[in-house]
Amino acid sequence: MKLIGLAMALLGWVIPVVTLVISQSTTARMVVCLLGLALSLVGILVVLNKGHLKEAIWKA
Amino acid sequence: MSRMVKLSSLTIMLLLCGLSVWAQSQSSASGTTPATAQSSTPAPAIDAPLNVKMAQPPSTDDLAKGDPGGTKTGTVNDIVVSDPNKGLTLSDAINQVGQNRVAINFTWTLITGFLVMFMQAGFAVVETGLCRAKNANHTMMMNFMVYGFGLFAFWVCGFALQMGGCAPAGTLGGANPLNSEHTISLLGKTWGIYGTRGFFLSGTTYDVAVMVIFLFQMVFMDTALTIVTGAAAERWKYAAFAVSSVFMGAITYPLFANWAWGGGWLSQLGVNFGLGHGYADFAGSGVVHAVGGLTALALALIIGPRIGKFNRNGTPNAMPGHDIVIVLTGCFILAFGWFGFNPGSTLAASGNGALRIGSIAVNTMLAGCTGSFGALLYMWMRYGKPDASMTGNGLLAGLVAITAPSGFVNTVSSAIIGLIAGFLVCISVEFVERVLKIDDPVGAISVHGTNGLWGVISVGLFADGASNYGGSWNGVNGSVRGLFYGDPGQLVAQLIGVGTLVGFVFGLSYVANFIIDKVVGQRVSAEDELEGLDIPEMGALCYPDFVLKPNSTPAGAMVSEAAEVTMPLHVARETA
Numbered sequence: 001m002k003l004i005g006l007a008m009a010l011l012g013w014v015i016p017v018v019t020l021v022i023s024q025s026t027t028a029r030m031v032v033c034l035l036g037l038a039l040s041l042v043g044i045l046v047v048l049n050k051g052h053l054k055e056a057i058w059k060a
Numbered sequence: 061m062s063r064m065v066k067l068s069s070l071t072i073m074l075l076l077c078g079l080s081v082w083a084q085s086q087s088s089a090s091g092t093t094p095a096t097a098q099s100s101t102p103a104p105a106i107d108a109p110l111n112v113k114m115a116q117p118p119s120t121d122d123l124a125k126g127d128p129g130g131t132k133t134g135t136v137n138d139i140v141v142s143d144p145n146k147g148l149t150l151s152d153a154i155n156q157v158g159q160n161r162v163a164i165n166f167t168w169t170l171i172t173g174f175l176v177m178f179m180q181a182g183f184a185v186v187e188t189g190l191c192r193a194k195n196a197n198h199t200m201m202m203n204f205m206v207y208g209f210g211l212f213a214f215w216v217c218g219f220a221l222q223m224g225g226c227a228p229a230g231t232l233g234g235a236n237p238l239n240s241e242h243t244i245s246l247l248g249k250t251w252g253i254y255g256t257r258g259f260f261l262s263g264t265t266y267d268v269a270v271m272v273i274f275l276f277q278m279v280f281m282d283t284a285l286t287i288v289t290g291a292a293a294e295r296w297k298y299a300a301f302a303v304s305s306v307f308m309g310a311i312t313y314p315l316f317a318n319w320a321w322g323g324g325w326l327s328q329l330g331v332n333f334g335l336g337h338g339y340a341d342f343a344g345s346g347v348v349h350a351v352g353g354l355t356a357l358a359l360a361l362i363i364g365p366r367i368g369k370f371n372r373n374g375t376p377n378a379m380p381g382h383d384i385v386i387v388l389t390g391c392f393i394l395a396f397g398w399f400g401f402n403p404g405s406t407l408a409a410s411g412n413g414a415l416r417i418g419s420i421a422v423n424t425m426l427a428g429c430t431g432s433f434g435a436l437l438y439m440w441m442r443y444g445k446p447d448a449s450m451t452g453n454g455l456l457a458g459l460v461a462i463t464a465p466s467g468f469v470n471t472v473s474s475a476i477i478g479l480i481a482g483f484l485v486c487i488s489v490e491f492v493e494r495v496l497k498i499d500d501p502v503g504a505i506s507v508h509g510t511n512g513l514w515g516v517i518s519v520g521l522f523a524d525g526a527s528n529y530g531g532s533w534n535g536v537n538g539s540v541r542g543l544f545y546g547d548p549g550q551l552v553a554q555l556i557g558v559g560t561l562v563g564f565v566f567g568l569s570y571v572a573n574f575i576i577d578k579v580v581g582q583r584v585s586a587e588d589e590l591e592g593l594d595i596p597e598m599g600a601l602c603y604p605d606f607v608l609k610p611n612s613t614p615a616g617a618m619v620s621e622a623a624e625v626t627m628p629l630h631v632a633r634e635t636a
Contacts, residue, residue: 036559059372
């Protein structure tokens with residue numbers, strides 16, 4: 001689960017960067033950036049964090 | 061009577077007309093128009109000796125009498141002469157002007173760098189004050205030695221990776237030993253990745269201007285490193301802290317800083333893709349604070365919360381710090397140091413729009429002020445009392461948020477940015493603790509991570525196009541402008557920067573600290589943590605004359621299991 005979260009975080013960065021080359025439209029680039037950011041944040045704050053919460057010290 | 065008045069008025073008018081005609085005849089007789097000027101004498105050769113006596117320098121006898129009024133000190137006699145046999149030439153005078161400009165900029169950059177270095181003291185006491193007394197020695201020592209570990213790593217390789225290909229800083233003299241950037245060609249574009257000149261500050265980088273740049277960049281780097289110590293306080297192994305800090309100073313921070321400030325690909329988004337002026341971060345909301353805050357997030361996830369922070373049902377317990385006095389004093393020290401952080405980032409006090417240093421300083425003050433207002437209001441309205449530690453964090457949040465836009469915005473925007481930061485830090489602290497269940501003893505993730513990202517975004521919104529730092533920024537002509545002033549492309553560039561911080565910087569920090577956890581072990585044992593890290597890790601108590609509480613469960617743990625929030629201590633006591 002942690003690996004998936006990390007992968008989502010990295011993918012959320014790579015996709016907007018690649019889109020810079022594909023599209024010239026400022027609006028399209030902005031939308032893809034925001035979507036990529038959302039993907040990264042979900043990957044870190046939801047998926048990766050859940051992976052850590054499973055083995056949290058206060059659940060022992 | 062009326063006839064007398066009319067006669068007097070007429071007399072005065074005639075007098076004035078006469079005076080006017082006389083005045084015009086005088087000015088035309090002086091022969092100032094080029095058409096009537098005599099043939100001009102040719103300009104002296106640039107290396108011909110000048111007649112110094114015409115400048116009326118003070119004589120030796122004059123100088124022997126002292127100069128209480130300061131009118132005889134600093135004259136033509138003080139210009140450095142290249143050839144004493146020839147005496148003062150025009151070339152000498154022109155060179156002196158250039159040297160003076162560079163000297164002013166050197167002095168400015170160094171003095172502001174010294175102020176930023178002093179911020180280490182501010183961070184140290186803020187973090188220590190927000191921790192429990194049994195960990196005070198350990199927390200102070202982390203903040204003390206992060207200076208040494210970071211400086212060493214930066215000198216060995218971090219500076220070279222960051223600034224090795226950054227091109228000359230025109231404000232500090234035109235020499236260009238930092239001229240080697242490793243680039244890759246991808247998708248039809250050239251992407252600057254890291255510099256390759258300046259390891260150990262040796263070779264051609266043994267240069268006066270490079271030394272100034274190194275000092276200034278180093279103290280910024282150390283600010284990022286010290287942020288991380290706050291999030292991992294009270295349970296971080298000292299050895300792991302040392303390894304993690306060296307890695308961050310050598311690799312993580314310099315990489316992103318190269319991309320933003322060292323001529324790397326983020327700064328070239330404007331040149332390569334037409335996105336405004338590329339990623340613009342005047343003094344480092346992203347480069348310094350978000351890098352620090354996101355690394356802090358990665359470490360907090362790996363290291364886990366302190367024992368007793370969360371109950372079995374996931375509700376958090378308050379763990380108040382032991383000294384609010386030094387927390388707020390530390391906040392003042394940081395606010396003072398920030399006058400070096402932001403205005404110093406012009407790297408100049410002469411030329412190239414550098415006189416904006418006053419505006420930048422005022423923007424900084426204002427954002428800190430409204431940041432503290434925002435936090436104060438939020439806590440007062442929500443919990444019924446103004447909370448000291450959150451108000452201090454509000455000040456810091458405002459300062460963090462204004463760091464990137466400080467050189468590009470006006471005072472109204474600064475106030476707004478700071479106010480939003482003040483509210484944002486409170487909301488973020490609650491979110492991190494209550495929703496994410498991540499333990500951050502000092503709020504580093506919220507102050508520096510959340511508001512660092514807000515600062516980066518605010519450039520793309522509020523930059524007003526009024527600044528002019530040499531007519532261009534990141535290789536794109538004109539001034540930086542945000543969405544509200546007509547350039548949506550700038551906002552996209554900022555969002556790419558945010559995405560890089562969240563995706564790449566967090567990812568790299570997470571992987572690095574994960575490896576350190578497996579090899580060295582990040583967290584102390586449960587016994588050491590409950591005892592307090594001062595004795596097990598440092599071998600000495602911070603306060604040996606004081607009797608510390610033997611019970612290590614949180615002093616503010618008066619929250620019932622049904623409660624969903626961590627209440628400030630004063631509220632918990634009232635409801636107990």
